[in-house]
Amino acid sequence: MKNIVAGVVAHVDAGKTTLSEALLYRGGTQRQLGRVDNGDSFLDPNTLEKQRGITIFSHQASVNYDDFHLTLLDTPGHVDFAGQTEQVLPVLDYAILVVSATDGIQGSTRTLWRLLEKYQVPTFIFINKTDVIGAEPAQVVQELQSEFSPACLSFSEPLTADTIEAIAMTDDKVLSDYLESGEISDNTIQQLINQRKIFPIYSGAALKLTRIDDFIAGFSKWTVEPSLPTEFQGRVFKISHDDKGERLTWIRVLGGSFKAKEELIPNEKANQLRVYNGAKFTVVQKISAGEVCAITGPTTTFPGQGLGTTDDLPLNEIQPVLSYAVNLNGTDPHKCLLALRELEDEEPHLNVQWSEHLQEIHLQIMGEVQLETIQQLLDQCYGISISFDEGNILYKETITSKIIGIGHFEPLRHYAEVHLLLEPGKPGSGLSFANECSVDVLNHNWQEQVMTSLRDKEHRGVLTGAPLTDVKITLINGRGSIVHSVGGDFREATSRAVRQGLMELKQSGNCELLEPWYQFRLTVSQEQVGRAINDIQQMAGTFKLNDDHSNSSTAVITGTAPVTEMRKYASVVRAYTHGQGQLELTVSGYQKCHNADEVITKANYNPTADLDNTPDSVFCAHGAGYPVKWDQVPSMAHVTDK
Known part of the structure; x- marks a missing residue:
């Protein structure tokens, strides 16, 4: 069959x-x-x-x-x-x-x-x-x-x-x-x-x-049935919770077979294998290549995770562009945070965060329908009644020129120096990491610590503190000490190298603020075209007027516009078209921010005061460590780049 x-x-x-x-x-x-x-x-x-x-x-x-x-x-x-x-x-x-x-x-x-x-x-x-x-x-x-x-x-x-x-x-x-x-x-x-x-x-x-x-x-x-390998391979594609709160890891077996009570990932066994059909399921003892099932037991699995010999797959094409703060309305913040963490387990893009400074919970979403759904889920499943603020746009930052960033960390009895090449990446590429450092310069173990540190940290820009994106970061040089270097030293030096390079680029005007843009399709009557085009221009958008071949009395306008400007435009369209107009919005990705100076000024971000992401380094002299400002680090570096 x-x-x-x-x-x-x-x-x-x-x-x-x-x-x-x-x-x-x-x-x-x-x-x-x-x-x-x-x-x-x-x-x-x-x-x-x-x-x-x-x-x-x-x-x-x-x-x-x-x-x-x-x-x-x-x-x-x-x-x-x-x-x-x-x-x-x-x-x-x-x-x-x-x-x-x-x-x-x-x-x-x-x-x-x-x-x-x-x-x-x-x-x-x-x-x-x-x-x-x-x-x-x-x-x-x-x-x-x-x-x-x-x-x-x-x-x-x-x-x-x-x-x-x-x-x-x-x-x-x-x-x-x-x-x-x-x-x-x-x-x-x-x-x-x-x-x-x-x-x-x-x-x-x-x-x-x-x-x-x-x-x-x-x-x-x-259709053709796929030819699958004999060794166990699989991929996690969903996390959910059943009506009793049991965590389910949904997988597709891409090769071989898997049995109940075996380790799905290191130190986490599969307790039960469930094959669902709608809301009902059958418990089986084994699943084979090509099959789909939900597994109870594992607690740290995530969508896109590779199993067996399959690599993890980043699922980053769909990214939220809005951030909301939770209005607790008297709800215990700890209870609300736990509930949102469970929803985040199922939908990692929510990126639930607790702000200790503001005593607020923040989360990221795609749009208003998802926001309403989260409210209803919290009410129905957890008995929690909350609301949200007006929401903010999620900005990102990138660079427009390359630079070598240097980080040095040398308090007493510690030592690490890292040199990183930062280069602009393709739009939408996110962050990518490479290693071109010789083991004759920096031994393999230290190199791995640098690369792990690069991958594990959320790197932030120096204009507003927004996440960094579309940048390639390459390890090109560094130094360690057989006597004094430990893993944490390279983590510190790596982070400082990224930030030091960004500060150099900011000083030369080569950092850029990005904002999400919509691709839109607006259908209005011929008489309303002038009003629509004027609105789009006021929103800093671009447009193209197309004939609506299915209806000569209407026109179709397509183009792009910043999410900040167009996110509430649907209600405006309904008003001036008396409910006859139609606006379709699809997030098309990040582009240069149309009002960057205004956003940067309002953010009032001081990158040198962000102690968790400092661009400064620490050197040692006369038996004591001392701080060195980011702009002085290159002249004091212990190794020289060719």
């Missing part, structure tokens, strides 16, 4: 969960077709999901069709919960992208396509709601081909001559063989899909089961 793990992804309201319900119903997993609006869908068992009518958490279900076994992972559709969707994608064999026949490609559809491309997930497309008035499936196909890929091709059984010819055009070798033989084998088509050279499109109406059987037949025919 062919075994496939597939995820269903979509923009909110495209019918993603409805399609999942239809697939389960036709396979006999459930006896009646669940509906999101009725609150009885098989894959939205959480109370909050039933109340809000949206998928908030990813869920697992299994279904059999003759000789085809499908493990289905349903994912959240709302962009505020895209982080959970990103966690699931790396463990999928295939994705099913659902697009509405009436709405076409939406903001988060584009985000999902970018994620599917990043994680190289072979993708089938299902155009849903073809029965609804105003549905334009043929137009959606054209939209998919123009925006995503010309290889988004309509499939039907049997394949038409036009489709076969279009398939041949996606690969030079396949085209050559096709021109010679006039045929393309099923195996070749399967491989092209698996290599993301073809994206099959099916269409129908999931709610009425229209053409669902055609899609199941096509999906069963054109």
Whole structure:
């Protein structure tokens, strides 16, 4: 029997969960077709999901069709919960992208396509709601081909001559063989899909089961079961807690097998292996390659973690851009912090922090819907009633030129000196670390301590103290002492080297403040275009005016604008369009801050007073250590860079 793990992804309201319900119903997993609006869908068992009518958490279900076994992972559709969707994608064999026949490609559809491309997930497309008035499936196909890929091709059984010819055009070798033989084998088509050279499109109406059987037949025919290794490999893709508070580590086995009571990670055994189907589960003693299960026992696992011989995978494409302080409203801060830590365990992007100085709890989120959901979860699950402040934008900092930063730490009976090359990285690359230091200069053990220190610390910029990003940091030189150096010395010297280099760059005007920007799509009437463009210009945005081919009385404006300026613009649009306008917002990443001077002045950050991130060094003379200001460190360094 062919075994496939597939995820269903979509923009909110495209019918993603409805399609999942239809697939389960036709396979006999459930006896009646669940509906999101009725609150009885098989894959939205959480109370909050039933109340809000949206998928908030990813869920697992299994279904059999003759000789085809499908493990289905349903994912959240709302962009505020895209982080959970990103966690699931790396463990999928295939994705099913659902697009509405009436709405076409939406903001988060584009985000999902970018994620599917990043994680190289072979993708089938299902155009849903073809029965609804105003549905334009043929137009959606054209939209998919123009925006995503010309290889988004309509499939039907049997394949038409036009489709076969279009398939041949996606690969030079396949085209050559096709021109010679006039045929393309099923195996070749399967491989092209698996290599993301073809994206099959099916269409129908999931709610009425229209053409669902055609899609199941096509999906069963054109997918390929992965060939997996014999040694144990796996990946964690989700952390959750059951209704009794038991912590669950969800994994996909990518090779070999795993048994209950074995160590999942060092010093943490698996107590119980659960295979879920909706809200219910079966306890098994062993899981094999290709299977998915939830494990009780481990307490330090995290999404993206590699198991066995699999490396950890950073899940950093989706990043929150807003920070909120919690208004405790009389709640015990310790109780609230513990509850939020548990939610953070499931959603690491929350980055819950306790400010001792302000006596406040802060957390990071994607948007207003996630904020409301957190409030409801705390109320329903923990009996905690809180609110939030107005929120702040999460800024970041980067550099625009390279520099060698030097850190020296030499109090009495301690010694370490570290030289780091700081270089600008590509936008969106985050922080990367490299080592080009010879072991003849600095022994291997000390080098490892430097590299570990670089990876473990959250490095902050010197303009506002915001997190540093898009920088490559390379260890190039250093010195230790066989007699006096210990691990902590290199941790201190490493941090000081980064900060010293940043201070040099700030002095030369080569530090830059970044802010998050939205990519927007605004639909208004032709009469309101002037007002909209004026608003966008006032918000420091860029724009492009497009014709709305589906409606001559409306116009579509696309572009980018700072999150600070546009985050509350949706309510403005509703007001001046009397509810007829539509604004789609998708975080497009970080760009240069449009009002950097104002933000920096308001932050009033003094980098030399930040003792946890000092740029100054410590040298030793006459048997005593003494501080040396950052700008004097290069002239006093003990080793010289070539």
